[in-house]
Amino acid sequence: LDTIYQKSPDYPEDAKARYRDAGLWTDMTLGNFLREGARRFATRPAIVEGGTRWSYKALDHEVDRLSFGLQSLGLLKGDRVVLQLANRASMIMTTLACFRLGLLPVFALPAHRSHELIHFCTASGARALITMADQVAGQPDVDFRALARRVIRACPGLEHVLIDGTPEEFTSLDSLYQDTPAVADWPAVTADELAFFQLSGGTTGLSKLIPRRHQDYLYSIRGSIEPCGINEHTVYLGALPLAHNFPMSSPGFLGVLYAGGCVVMAPAPTPDHCFPLIEAEGVTHASLVPPLALLWLNSLPQYAHLDLSSLQVLQVGGARFSAEAARRVRPELGCTLQQVFGMAEGLVNYTRLDDDPETIVRTQGRPISRLDEVRIVDAAGRPVPDGTPGLLETRGPYTIRGYFDAPAHNEASFTDEGFYRTGDVVSRTSTGYLIVEGRDKDQINRGGEKISPEEVENLLLAHPEVHDVAVVGMTDAYLGERPCAFIVPRGDATPKAGELAQYLKDTGLATYKVPDRFRIVEAFPETRVGKVSRKVLREQLKDTYATPH
Numbered sequence: 180l181d182t183i184y185q186k187s188p189d190y191p192e193d194a195k196a197r198y199r200d201a202g203l204w205t206d207m208t209l210g211n212f213l214r215e216g217a218r219r220f221a222t223r224p225a226i227v228e229g230g231t232r233w234s235y236k237a238l239d240h241e242v243d244r245l246s247f248g249l250q251s252l253g254l255l256k257g258d259r260v261v262l263q264l265a266n267r268a269s270m271i272m273t274t275l276a277c278f279r280l281g282l283l284p285v286f287a288l289p290a291h292r293s294h295e296l297i298h299f300c301t302a303s304g305a306r307a308l309i310t311m312a313d314q315v316a317g318q319p320d321v322d323f324r325a326l327a328r329r330v331i332r333a334c335p336g337l338e339h340v341l342i343d344g345t346p347e348e349f350t351s352l353d354s355l356y357q358d359t360p361a362v363a364d365w366p367a368v369t370a371d372e373l374a375f376f377q378l379s380g381g382t383t384g385l386s387k388l389i390p391r392r393h394q395d396y397l398y399s400i401r402g403s404i405e406p407c408g409i410n411e412h413t414v415y416l417g418a419l420p421l422a423h424n425f426p427m428s429s430p431g432f433l434g435v436l437y438a439g440g441c442v443v444m445a446p447a448p449t450p451d452h453c454f455p456l457i458e459a460e461g462v463t464h465a466s467l468v469p470p471l472a473l474l475w476l477n478s479l480p481q482y483a484h485l486d487l488s489s490l491q492v493l494q495v496g497g498a499r500f501s502a503e504a505a506r507r508v509r510p511e512l513g514c515t516l517q518q519v520f521g522m523a524e525g526l527v528n529y530t531r532l533d534d535d536p537e538t539i540v541r542t543q544g545r546p547i548s549r550l551d552e553v554r555i556v557d558a559a560g561r562p563v564p565d566g567t568p569g570l571l572e573t574r575g576p577y578t579i580r581g582y583f584d585a586p587a588h589n590e591a592s593f594t595d596e597g598f599y600r601t602g603d604v605v606s607r608t609s610t611g612y613l614i615v616e617g618r619d620k621d622q623i624n625r626g627g628e629k630i631s632p633e634e635v636e637n638l639l640l641a642h643p644e645v646h647d648v649a650v651v652g653m654t655d656a657y658l659g660e661r662p663c664a665f666i667v668p669r670g671d672a673t674p675k676a677g678e679l680a681q682y683l684k685d686t687g688l689a690t691y692k693v694p695d696r697f698r699i700v701e702a703f704p705e706t707r708v709g710k711v712s713r714k715v716l717r718e719q720l721k722d723t724y725a726t727p728h
């Protein structure tokens with residue numbers, strides 16, 4: 180465990196003292212905040228899944244039962260556990276049980292495949308993988324237990340595979356809900372300890388692990404409750420994959436449970452699942468990425484028979500939401516739009532619910548905390564004036580000081596004073612709100628899902644018919660961007676797009692990272708210093724702009 184801490188950069192002592200003295204960091208942990216909830220909100224509903232409801236007391240009890248089962252497997256405080264679960268109550272219970280035991284979850288997404296899972300297990304040194312059976316995943320074409328078998332072969336350190344649903348040769352997660360002794364005896368976990376790993380979008384190949392601690396993460400959650408208007412009457416729709424930082428903490432299911440509200444599980448984020456749930460459960464808050472928000476808006480006419488009037492706040496974030504689309508939310512959905520510009524590394528910006536309509540439509544909000552430090556600088560690191568686009572750098576009470584086990588990468592991604600170089604190009608308004616203008620990092624944002632071109636390129640370079648490859652983002656009316664691969668074939672080979680896409684899927688790469696288009700070229704345009712010019716490649720794609728899907 181010591182080495183895990185050595186590889187997880189911490190805040191310097193003076194910063195810790197400042198955040199504690201300001202009352203932002205407290206002694207509470209992610210494993211015990213629900214204890215107080217079980218007392219204060221006892222019989223109020225905490226989670227709804229299909230026809231089943233759990234009160235706060237029942238949820239707290241289930242978390243204890245599962246903690247007992249996980250402990251009896253021999254899992255110990257500090258052990259890493261890769262979690263890949265669907266939006267079900269079991270996802271929340273498993274997460275909270277890990278927190279309670281001091282196990283360190285690594286939050287994989289249901290969209291991840293063996294390539295990603297193997298990396299998460301290897302990089303974290305995981306002892307357990309918790310995933311699901313096909314029936315509960317809502318992805319009929321994916322066999323998650325087969326993925327687990329592939330992961331086991333590649334990761335000798337993995338001792339346990341637990342399955343939500345029919346386990347086949349593995350252990351059933353359900354079987355671990357065991358009756359606890361009268362007094363549960365969980366390891367002591369303190370607020371300054373590591374709590375879990377989120378995943379970075381990745382700019383240099385594989386995703387980096389983001390080490391988060393109890394005190395900073397709980398502050399980001401607590402600090403989100405007021406700007407998002409969350410209280411015990413909130414009914415939050417869990418529509419995006421809950422392992423993502425946005426629906427987990429901004430305010431996400433953790434924020435809603437902290438405040439005594441109710442989390443309603445949506446099996447998928449599409450209108451056919453979500454709209455009936457909004458009506459039936461009186462959903463007040465939902466969070467979406469921009470393409471889904473557009474889909475919701477465009478689908479409204481077909482659902483005119485449903486009463487969606489309970490919806491008060493629609494949060495949209497993860498990628499740029501166009502002002503035109505943003506303008507439609509209030510008149511068409513009848514609720515307040517909240518733009519959310521956040522990152523799993525820390526900093527989260529919200530438009531405030533009582534901001535004037537132009538601020539809500541045109542900006543991506545302002546930071547949670549007065550102690551969030553935001554710097555917007557030019558390429559030489561000099562601050563730019565308000566209204567001028569520049570590189571966003573940030574430091575604050577819930578922004579990490581470094582990725583896990585990545586000293587060389589941290590050297591580039593953090594300044595000497597500990598500011599995180601977000602790679603986002605933003606401008607600041609005179610009122611301190613941020614507008615996301617673009618990006619200066621090698622990443623593709625496919626409707627909120629982040630893709631590292633280098634990761635896809637490295638896999639394609641191993642293909643026998645590929646000599647060289649460059650993956651760039653092409654503008655897309657619906658998703659914002661989609662990945663496109665430019666390929667220089669090897670010798671006389673004539674690789675086909677369909678085969679290359681299938682090849683990538685067979686390597687176990689998540690489908691959302693597979694390029695939507697492959698272009699065969701003779702050579703790449705080069706910059707003056709002889710590097711592949713991604714800018715020119717992107718420009719070559721401009722003639723294929725605005726093909727709506």
Ligand code: J2J
Pocket residue numbers: 378379380424425428429495496497498499500518519520521522523524527543601603615618624627629
């Ligand atoms: C433009 N780009 C945005 C926005 C994120 C809340 C909300 C989102 C995330 C998230 C999150 C954007 N407009 N409104 O963790 O807690 C892009 C930026 C940013 C990157 C972070 C949260 N909101 N982005 O999206 O770690 O480029 O977190 O640096 O997945 O998404 O991605 P991620």
